[in-house]
Amino acid sequence: MTMTTANEETTDDFKTRDVRLKPDTANGFETETTHARERIAVAAGAALLAAGLILVMFILPAEYGVDPLGTGARFGLVELGVTGQQVQALSEASGAAADKATTIASQDREFKEETVEFKIVPREGMEYKYRLDKGEALLYSWKATGRVSYEFHAEPDGAPRGYAETYEKGQGSETSGTLTAPFPGIHGWYWENPGDGEVTVTLKAAGFYNMSHEFRKDVPVKNKMFN
Helix, strand or coil: CCCCCCCCCHHHHHHHHHHHHHHHHHHHHHHHHHHHHHHHHHHHHHHHHHHHHHHHHHHHHHCCCCCCCCCCHHHHHHHHHHHHHHHHHHHHHHHHHHHHHCCCCCCCCCCEEEEEEEEEEECCCCEEEEEEEECCCECCCCCEEEEEEEEEEEEEEECCCCCCCEEEECCCCHHHHHHHHCCEEEEEEEEEECCCCCCEEEEEEEEECCEEEECCCCCCEEEECCC
């Protein structure tokens, strides 16, 4: 006769307990997995909603000037978007013009020429620009009595305030070249004297300009007409 103590279990008892516990354990795992999936779905939905709101409230007004909710106007983003589009349009127009080489550009008036001198005191700067229409040419040569920082650039007509397109910049005491205006506007130079002594810049220019502008800090703009 086989005896079984209180601390012993038969093989059948183990099988019975195993069969009884498995369904409960599986249900627990399935419930936990379902809850985790729900949490992930909620988090993903919230992230998408936040991204959509940011797009509509801030990115569209700032990048494209589109303001469906009116938040761009309240935060001043619409104006930023419009300015960005204007700058992009000007850059594209300039690039397209640069790709087209014109052999002859007829003009209905004679070209102008002048030689002018500008004195620049230490650590100050000035600008001198000519008004040119698209396609009009400018030949130039300038020389300074000392080393200066310079930038040859233009301000297109209709551009946002403060916008300028740079043609050339550097440091030196002279440079020469030609320019065919890629767009209508004022085209010319900014010179700055980084030294301790006064510098004189002499500019020789010829072209189809009809007006020039001299800009200095705290001084009214000097305009010159060429008839």
